[in-house]
Amino acid sequence: MRYIFSPYGEAAMARFIRKDTLLAFDFDGTLAPIVPLPDAARTPTAICLAMRRLCEIANVAVITGRSVADIRERLDFTPKYIVGNHGAEGLPGSAGTDEPRPDVEAWTRQVDTARDRLPPGIFLEDKGHSLSLHYRTASNREAAKQAIDALVQTLSPRPRVIGGKCVVNLLPANASDKFDALLALQRHDGARNALFIGDDETDESVFRRALPDWLTIRVGHDAPSAAAYCLNSQNEMASLIQRIDSMIRAQRKETA
Ligand SMILES: [Mg+2]
Missing domain, CATH: 3.30.70.1020 (Trehalose-6-phosphate phosphatase related protein; domain 2)
Known part of the structure; x- marks a missing residue:
């Protein structure tokens, strides 16, 4: 993995990120720091403000292992898509949450x-x-x-x-994972490419099987990963969101 704020990483983002790129984020450990009790996880203010701005201009998805009802309460911003339970819940066109389990x-x-x-x-x-x-x-x-x-x-x-x-x-044995979820979202959205940022084993399904038109970033480099790029820590997340936001805003100006 290369550091995303290195010259390589910056160049990759500049090549890759377009105003219609699907921007997908994991939640725990990515948009929110890991805390001892999962119920206490919250998005820090800087990330929250950066995500609110980003959601105004970009196609944003949150793909999490939490249930949709749980994650909705924790987001003080409104992404275009919220997918829960590792992809089993919230995909456009998928069944509701009240089916038998x-x-x-x-x-x-x-x-x-x-x-x-x-x-x-x-x-x-x-x-x-x-x-x-x-x-x-x-x-x-x-x-x-x-x-x-x-x-x-x-x-x-x-x-x-x-x-x-x-x-x-x-x-369940036939449940989808985050890879399936991101692929379905990209197809649904008609996005030509997708960025995915996550921090742990549940996100490796995306990193490992990433399509050529996906850019993958892992938060932290404490474990082996198939992601192409990394952040040093979750503390850098707000800066990364702001960087992506400014790239998209610059493009929108160019094409306006
Ligand atoms: Mg996570």
């Missing part, structure tokens, strides 16, 4: 039954189309992760498992 209900029952065998500090989050097991607050995260992995092996029906930062996400 027997897999998630079955896993919840099975995890509840096994709760006594799990170390403390693990909590369940029912996101409607998916189930998340968080272990950030466990005193021994390694032991917690091992216990979760062992439990997941026993679940029926077998879930699709997507890891994250101190979280294990369980999705």
Whole structure:
């Protein structure tokens, strides 16, 4: 990965970003800093203001593992698209959130039954189309992760498992991922290219399979990644949004 604010990165953005580019962002760890309790995650003011400006002039999408209802409350700006549950919810033309979800209900029952065998500090989050097991607050995260992995092996029906930062996400086996979501959005939007920014394992599905007309940026370089570019940390996110915003505004002036 190359640093996005390097000469290479700046040149790539200048070549790539057009006023009709689809600009897609993950939420936790990308638009909001990672916090011990997911319910406390909020978008910092600088990012919020930058996103409000960007949403006025560009096609913006937020693609997150959270449910759409959850993420909507956390955004103080209005993107064109909000896709939740790793792509299972909120795609234009997809079904609503009230369809039956027997897999998630079955896993919840099975995890509840096994709760006594799990170390403390693990909590369940029912996101409607998916189930998340968080272990950030466990005193021994390694032991917690091992216990979760062992439990997941026993679940029926077998879930699709997507890891994250101190979280294990369980999705129905045929669920879409963020790659599928971004591809569907690009087609729906008619955008000629797409930019995607994310920070963890759930975003690697996009980074790994990125199409030639996608530009990918990972927040942080603490882990191996298939993204083309990176930021050093989430603190640089507001600057990146402002940079993208100014590139698009300059183009709109040119073509006005
Ligand atoms: Mg994230």
